[in-house]
Amino acid sequence: MKRLRKVKILATLGPASSEEDMIQKLHEAGADLFRINMSHASHDLMRTLIERIRKVEKRCGRPIGILADLQGPKLRVGKFADGALELVPGQTFTLDKNEKPGDASRVHLPHPEIFEAVEAGHRLLIDDGRLQLRAEKSDGDKIVCTVVSGTKISDRKGVSLPDTTLGVGALTDKDRADLEAVLATDDVDWLALSFIQRPEDLADVRKVARSRVGLMAKIEKPQAIERIDEIIELSDALMVARGDLGVEMPIESVPGLQKQLTRACRKAGKPVVVATQMLESMISAPVPTRAEVSDVATAVFEGADAVMLSAESAAGDYPVEAVSTMASIARKVERDPNYTSIVHAQRSQPEATGADAISLAARQIAETLKLSAIVCYTSSGTTGMRASRERPQVPIIALSPVIQTARRLSVVWGLHCVVTEDARDLDDMVDRACRIAFREEFGKPGDRLIISAGVPLGTPGATNMLRIAYIGSDGMTGI
Template identity: 75%
Template sequence: MRRNRRVKILATLGPASSEEAMIRKLHEAGADVFRINMSHTDHDTMRELVRRIRSVELAVGRPIGILADLQGPKLRVGKFKDGAVTLALGQDFTLDDNPEEGDETRVFLPHPEILEAVQAGHRLLIDDGRLQLLVLETDSKHIRCQVVAGDKISNRKGVSLPDTLLSSGALTEKDRKDLDAVLAVGDVDWVALSFIQRPEDLAEARKISRGRVALMSKIEKPQAVERLDEIIELSDAIMVARGDLGVELPLEMVPSIQKRITRAARKAGKPVVVATQMLESMITAPVPTRAEVSDVSVAVYEGADAIMLSAESAAGNYPVEAVATMNRIAEQIEQDPLYSGIILAQRSEPEATGADAVSLAARQMAETLNVAVIVTYTATGTTGLRTARERPMTPILALSPVLSTARRLSLCWGLHCVVTEDAYDLDAMIDTACRIAVEEGYARAGERVIITAGVPLRIPGSTNMLRIAHIGSDGLSAV
């Protein structure tokens, strides 16, 4: 199954899309990677979803990526005597460590780390910003605030802290248990870390996972934006989580931050996913709004590696239609004559490594010679990532002897991944590359392909070889 687009589609599974038949329909409609949201998924359900995805993978004969998204710290207020209260603009309202039910003057805040970290002048946003409080004074037991916007608060509403750096890490006890369960399955490729604030927040997850999964940092807090480059350096991939970004930052800033994050990740050669509310109206409607179509197109024009569906595919009335619609939008944008120029304008200078030099040369030669496809051998995935970083307009065929590598790379821009046996010598490698290029529909007899790999073979390391090969009438390399 060959996609007619370079950007990948990440679809969230849920009540509307948990059956194996539906997962296959979503894959056939365009989903390349499936997301399991651990905020709403218990361990038994997670294991069953993974089994069903792998069953579909076996049936279609193509690597499929799986992302487990950890919940992260959920900060919430306590309960009220009557379930909710109405506040007056400008009044005082206190959040404290008293577990008794709240009223119009105070409410319990079961998070001592907030009581310790918040300072006068900081903002507290309740219920996705519907209630905004300004901190007047604080100590280790209470936070006295002034109501500056909104007037209602009810039981267990979420608390956002756009100005406060919490001392606690990104992993909660629930996250640790979920991560252990994900690692025990052994068939999950990516783990997304929620509410990352600083690069140090990745340390614990990295230590626990020990390379068994790739780590994706979700950028959804102002503190993470401030240390973006450091977080990207320590992450395997990045997600632009626009939902919470739009709560903790002014909405008008989110588009520019999305571009900043996308371009920084592209420069570093790390996959970047744009997520949240991309086709939100398709939860209940069979077609999206014009604004949503434009929103998806912006991410595609920016060269994002993947675009994500959340509730649209997990709980909506039209999960298959949502994936198919996103697929059509992406295909159409990439056929736009302006697309290649926009992608070209955003390319970064290569880093001073052999792999980058070879990947740059492969892209330039492919476009100059108008070859059919770039074939890259990649055992660890590094070569595939560096080739994708160049954003060539020539298709990229990533061959790997390692199934887990092919699955991880299914998230990456432009990479069509095929699992193949490792080559035993250079001639066999060239023949295999030519044969698979023909079998996968990327080349025909008489056309040329470019092949990149590392020599000596079967030793993971930097790419250091580039070869132009001609396809013979038998589908192998012509002498």
């Protein structure tokens, strides 16, 4: 299945898209990998969804990535005697450890770590920022606040703390149980970590997960922005989670942060996913708003590796239409006369490594000679990601003998992944590349392509060779 675009689409599965036939429809419409939201999925449902995705993968003959998204430390207030109440800006309102139902003056906050960390002047945002409180004092048992804006508060609404660094890790007890279940399947490719605050949060998970899954850090807190370089270095990919990021930071700063994070990841050669409310109106409408189309286009123009659908594909009325619309927008943007110049203007200098130098040379040769494709052999996925980092104008075919590598690369910009056994020798390497490029419709007899690989063959991380080859009349090597 050849995609006519380079940006990838990550679709969330949910009540509207959990059946096998719908998963196949989403894949055929353009979804390259699927997200399982562990905030809502039980372990049994997770295993069922994985099984259904793998059946679709086998039927379609294309590697499909799976991302499990951990809930993270979701903070909520307790319950009220009347379920909800109205507050008045300027009044005093207290959060405390008393488990009795709340009233107009106080409510239970079942999170001891907040009492230990909040200081006078810190903001507490309730219900996605609809209610804003300012801490006046905290004695370890209660936080006395002033209502700054908003009026309504009700049972179990979420609490955000943009000014406070909590002394807890990114994993709750639920997350640890979910992580164990994810790793036990041995069939999930990416793990998304919610509410990352510091690089240590990633290091803690890495000790447990090791290299069995790629770690994707979700950036949604100002504390993460402050240490973003370290977080990028320790992660395998980033997600710009604009929903919570727009709650915890001034909403007008989110577009600029999206660009900064996208460019930082491109420079580091790490995949970046732009997520949240991209086609929000398509939850209940068959077409998006013009502003949403522009939003998706902006992420594509910036060179993001992937764009994500959340409720649009998980619980909306038009999941297939949402995927096909996103794919259509991406194809149109990538054909825009300005696209190439915008993407290439952000190109970074390669690092002083053999793999980077080879990837740069492959891109320059392919574009100068107008070759049909770049074919790279990659066992660990590093060579494929380095080829993608160059954002070449020609297609990239990533050949890997490791199915897990091909699935993980499904989130990476421009990579068309094919699972194939390692080449036996140099002749087989070239023949195999030409044959697959012909079969996958990236070249026809007489076309040329460039192949990158490592000698000795099959040695991970040893990319050190380039070869230009013709596709022969039978799809094999020509002259």
